[in-house]
Amino acid sequence: MELGLIAIGAGLAVGITGLASGWAEKDVGAAAVGAMTEDPSLFGKGMILMVLPETIVIFGLVVAILLIFVTGASV
Amino acid sequence: MSLPESMSRVVIVGSRAHLDKAIEALYESEILHLVDYTNGSDDGFFIGRPLKGSQEASERLLRIRAAEKELGLKASAEDPFPVKDIRAQISAGKVDEIEKEVFAVADERNNLVQRISDLEAIHRNLSLLSRLPLDMELYSGYDSVKVFIGTFKTDPTEALSGLENAEVFTDVRKSEAPVAAVFVKASDSDKASAILSDHRYSEIPVPEGSGPPGLMAEKVAAEIADLNARLEEIGRNMAEFSEKHGAFLAASDEELSIQVEKGEIPLRIATSDYSFVIDGWVPSVQVESAKAELEAKLEGTAYVEFQETRGRKQHESDEAEPRFKTAPSKMKNGEMAAKFEYPTKLVSTPKYNELDPSILMAVFLPFFFGFMVGDAAYALPFIILGLYGIKNAKSQEFRAIGTVLFFGGIWAFIFGFFFFGEMLGMHFIAPDEFDALTVNWQDLLGIASYPDWFVSIIPGGHGVGKLVDVTFLLKVSVYMGIVHLFIAYAIGFYNSYIQHGLKEAMQHNGGWLFILVGLVMVCYAMTEVLFYSKAIEGVLLYTLLAGVILLLIGAVIAWPVEKAQVIMEMPGIVGNILSYTRLAAIGMSKAGMALAFNYMSIIMIGSGGDIVSYIAGFLIFLIGHLMIWVLAILSAGLHALRLQFVEAMNKFFVGGGDEYAPLMVKRKNTKIVETEV
Amino acid sequence: MFGRKGKGGKGNYPYAVARVKAKKAQLMGEDTYSKMLMMSLPEISRFIGESGYQKEIAALAGRYDGVDLIEHATYSNMANYFRGVLDVTTGELHEMLAAYLEKWDIWNFKVILRGKSFGMDADSIKEDLVPAGKLDQQALERLLSMESEEEIIAAYGRVANVIFPTELISAYEESRNLSELEDFLEKDHYDSLLRSIDPSSRPTRLYQDYIRKEIDITNVETILKLKAEGIRGEEVMKYIIPGGKQIDKKLATQLANAESLSAAVNDLAPLDFYDDIKNALDETNSLRSIVAGMKKYHIRQAKTFSHLYPLSVIPIIDFMIHKENEVNNIRIIARGLNSGLDADVIKELLVI
Structure with a gap:
């Protein structure tokens, strides 16, 4: 039972943060692609801006990993 | 870690009659970074006109x-x-x-293309007309009869039956639009056209000709x-x-x-009626030799004069004439680090007075990449691919990517073999505490026991389990992050110091260094207390106290310039540090995927004898690992870059420098043969 | 994925604006114009052929040279740029830009009608088309291939969604005088342009202001031109476009009735662009320099709001204004050099 809840929690952590960073990257990505079509040398800057919101999902992933392998292992 | 090369400004003055000779000499010496002249900078001087011959060449x-x-x-x-x-x-x-x-x-x-497209239009029309039983000459030549020929959305025959003397020929088919020719009295043409447009009439222009349209269509075809x-x-x-x-x-x-x-160099320099002036930058160490070389070539028709050597202080640039404000940056790196100038330039060329972060890239980019991949087997194709890229790639981008892959691959192998002790997501040695993860090389290959030396080179006798020692790995990545960030802040401090002096450097960057260290100490003590319920005493207490004191010192130093930003930025720094947990997290997600694929394929292969499950298992193994490997390039590569670009370089890198580009001729399709020189 | 055109919806601002900003960064600066003034025509062609006009210069250099090459290449380049922007935008943004670019549809319509009425052949009319608006090259060639002017007018009305009043058409059929038709189109253009802007947000309000100032400037220009021909009073009022920002009907009437513009200084003084035309009014009183002054003011207006509101229609309009200005400047330089004008004189005519 408890393990199941942990699994659900971990899934939510990754899922929701994934949605959130996807939503945040939507406009940034479109803009970055737009700028790169005109001037390919903007790739570096475009990439930086594009992956900025990626941190949200990474935090979600870390939380999920902690939940499963640390909290889950002690249950 | 190095600053771009020191630059000196020189000016070349000569008589206008010998301008072409001077330009030739500059191109031969390949050393002068020209500064464009802007009208109005000096009295009596204007930008020149292109040399003779340039018009014809253009x-x-x-x-x-x-x-x-x-x-x-x-x-x-x-x-x-x-x-x-x-x-x-x-x-x-x-x-x-x-x-x-x-x-x-x-x-x-x-x-021809035009003619063909015209004929094709005619052909289309003719084949529509060929659906009607009329010859071409019947469509025209009437005085009192108006003819409508066209395609429709719906068959107009019925609607037209109200018109007196109207004659309608139609061809209605299931899949195509109806075609119709309508003959009405000229006096009825308004009424007819109203009815027709209700049926979405669109006219077919009738080509000139005679006989059945089908025959004509064939001729046109x-x-x-x-x-x-x-x-x-x-x-x-x-x-x-x-x-x-x-x-x-x-x-x-x-x-x-x-x-x-x-020929168009005169457009970039100052000329008066009889003289010309060329301003430009030359690397400081080469000023004397450049001067000697140029004057020898100019044979007394022009003179080279040294103007200034630009220092690294910001005020020197700010006080200069607008066009001399930025000295060009010539990145100065060893052969190894020079290969990593490309990722630096992806962001921006370093300013003349800031450290070039290429060496930082050279160290950390492959290191992070390797840590995230962390598998002895995935490493090998990276090394091979990287070597191939360095040797054969023509474009700078691919050579740079090759370099990162090569060194990243080496680090991945080192981490994979000597730290994690695993290959294709399976550990070499299976210790007892890994019992949840049953797939490993030892059981798979049926090795009873490894030689002692082998066990001794892998930490803990079995390597670090990516999905077992989770807390440990997360801590390791956070520590790496702290080191990385500390270096970044320190570089920022140095940049500030050489640009503005010690006081400003302390206020703008020094304070943050203290805050970073203080925060790390405080956070360490807090986690020990909160997560492991340790009592606040002894070393822990001193750590906490020292951390708080450092924090306060940092805040006091930085306060005059940063104000409330000091407090607002603190969670940001913690966020930056935690951001490095991606190093472990991405490794873990790969390990998780590998585990799943291995598990599936081994169950299938081991299930017993059946050839189909044998092949399926093998395919799952192959495709699964290929997928993980490809994802590794994307995720590990991008995230390694990101940690450099965002977390670290944001702390010190400004960029926006002018790249040193001396006048020189680059030939690809032509060459100078010895005998003509 | 990014080029999908849809009715409704707000539009793909981030993508379109990023593209346009990258394009704007490649426009020429003041120093470049100074350099171009020192070049010969082939050098200018080659130079612009290496900075943004590659495709057009390479495509046309085999057929034209000198001024012709530059004129054709710049217009065709501008058309490609604008249509390119229009093609990648969606939703409400697309509609707004289409309304803005309708002026080029009108331009092309005029070119076709005038060409036809002067009996020019289709190929030479085609050379003067600038397919930068909603109607692309093919649509324009279809118009061009039509026999009678009535057909062209009717077909244009259909494709461009313009309803010509019947009395206008019959008047045209009698008099064959294009000016009333053109005047109607211009009014209709500004009317639909203003209607395409929903002034419920700050950036669109700024844009609306900008367009309304443009109407003011066009009106003053019209009044000036008619004055030069000795036309005053009610006759002028027929050509005044409603919807201006500072010049309402009353002020327009006063200006129209005045003996000369310098006589109407008191009426002009409170206008925003008065400072820019003051010198021209006092000294030369020449139509060309007064219009140039107003144009400079207008471009400067665009600059003042270009940095605000990054995710709105403003940066895109701003780019189009500057691109058109660049093209005009290049053409001024080319024509000036070709007719042997002094570099300083040409420079005066540039809008920088």
Whole structure:
């Protein structure tokens, strides 16, 4: 039972943060692609801006990993 | 870690009559980074007019490029042409001959294309008309009868039956729009056209001709086929043409471009009626030799004078004349670090007075990449691919990617073998505490026990389990992050110090260094207390106290310039540090995927004898690992870059420098043969 | 994925604006114009052929040279740029830009009608088309292939969604005088342009202001031109476009009735662009320099709001204004050099 809840929690952590960073990257990505079509040398800057919101999902992933392998292992 | 090379400004003054000679000398010495003159900077001086001959060269160049475009050429000569030959042929007018031929053929082609598309339209109309039982001559030549011929959305026959004397021919089919020819009295034409437009009438222009439209359509089709054949022939001719003259055109393009570039140098310099002045930057160490070389070449027609050596203090740049504000940056790196200048330039060229982060890239980029991949087997293709890229890639980008992959691959192997002790997501050695993860090489290959030396080189006798020692790995990545960030802040401090002096450096960057260290200590103590319920005493207490004191010192130092930003930024720093947990998290997600694939395939293969499950298991194994490997390039590569670009470089890198680009001739399709020099 | 055109929806601002900003960064600066003034025509062609006009210069250099090459290449380049922007935008943004670019549809319509009425052949009319608006090259060629002017007018009305009043058409059929038709189109253009802007947000309000100032400037220009021909009073008012920002009907009437513009200084003084035309009014009183002054003011207006509101229609309009200005400047330089004008004189005419 408890393990199941942990699994659900971990899934939510990754899922929701994934949605959130996807939503945040939507406009940034479109803009970055737009700028790169005109001037390919903007790739570096475009990439930086594009992956900025990626941190949200990474935090979600870390939380999920902690939940499963640390909290889950002690249950 | 190095600053861009020190630059000195020189000025070359000479008599205008010898300007072409001076330009030639500058291109030969390949050392001067020209500063463009802007009108109004000095009294009596204006930007000059292009040299004689530049106009003619421009005209030729325009036509050559047009011809290249008509031929669809992008080719470069495989065998560079000797410059002497090219020049001789250009002045003999060979270029003009070739162009004439190209344009003649291109014109014919364009006319053909136009004619074919016209005929195709006619053919379409004729085949619509051929659905009606009327000959062509019946459609025209009436005085009191108005004819409507067209396609419809819906059949208009019924609606038209109200009109007196209207005659309608229709062809209604299931899948196609109805075609109809409607003959009405001229006096009824308004009424008819109103009815027709209700049925979405769209007119078919009737081509001139006689006889059944079907027959005519066939004739037109035959003509189209003829023209297409001719078009193909022209296409072949043009391909032959490109084959024969492509290299020559590319070489003339290059030679003329060089002539034009040199010829237009006066547009970038100051001239008066009798003299010229050229401003430019030269690396400081080469000032004397450059001066000697240039004056020798100029033979007394112009003089080179040293103006200033630009220091790294910001105020020196700020106080300079606008066009001399930025000295060009020539990145100064060893052979190894120079390979990592490319990722730096992806962000921006470093300013003249800031540290070039390429070495930081060279160290951490492959290191992070390797840590995230962390598998002895995935590492090998990276190393091979990287080597191949370094050796064979033509473009700078791919060489740079190759370099990262090569060194990243080596780190991945080191981490994979000596730290994690795993290959293809499976550990070499299976210790007892890994019992949840049953797949490992030891059981798989049925090795009873490894030799002692092998066990001894892998930490803990079995390696770090990516999905077992989770807390440990997360801590390790956070520590790496702290080191990385500390270096970044320290570089920021140094940059500030050389640009503005110690006081400003302390206020702008020094404070943050204290805050970073203080925060780390406080956070460490807090986690020990909160997560592991340790009592606040002894070392822990001192750590906490020292951390708080450092934090306060940092805040006090930084307060005058940063104000409330000091407090607002603190969670940001913690966020930056935690951001490095991606190092472990990405490794873990890969390990998780590998585990799943391994598990599936081994169950299938081991399930017993059945050839189908054998093959399926093998395929799952192969495709699964290939997928993880490809994802590794994307995720590990991008995230390694990101940690550099965002977390670290944001702390110190400004960029926006001008890259040092001395006047020089780059030849690809032409070459200077020894004998003419 | 990014080029999808849809009715409704707000539009793909981030993508379109990023593209346009990258394009704007490649426009020429003042120093470049100074350099171009020192070049010969082939050098200018080659130079612009290496900075943004590659495709067009390479495509046309085989057929034209000198001023013709530059004129055709710049217009065709501008058309490609604008249509390119229009093609990648969606939703409300697309509609707004289409309304803005309708002026080029009108331009092309005029070119076709005038060409036809002067009996020019289709190929030479085609050379003057600038397919930068909603109607692309093919649509324009379809118009061009039509026999009678009535057909062209009717077909244009259909494709461009313009409803010509019947009395206008019959008046045209009698008099064959294009000016009333053109005047109607211009008014209709500004009317639909203003209607395409929903002024419920700050950036669109700024844009609306900008367009309304443009109407003011066009009106003053019209009044000036008619004055030069000796036309005053009610006759002028027929050509005044409603919707201006500072010049309402009353002020327009006053200006129209005045003996000369310098006589109407008191009426002009409170206008925003008065400072820019003051000198021209006092000294030369020449139509050309007054119009140039107003143009400079207008471009400066665009600059003042270009940095605000990054995710709105403003940066895109701003780019189009500057691109058109660049093209005009290049053409001024080319024509000036060709007719042997002094560099300083040409420079005066540039809008920088």
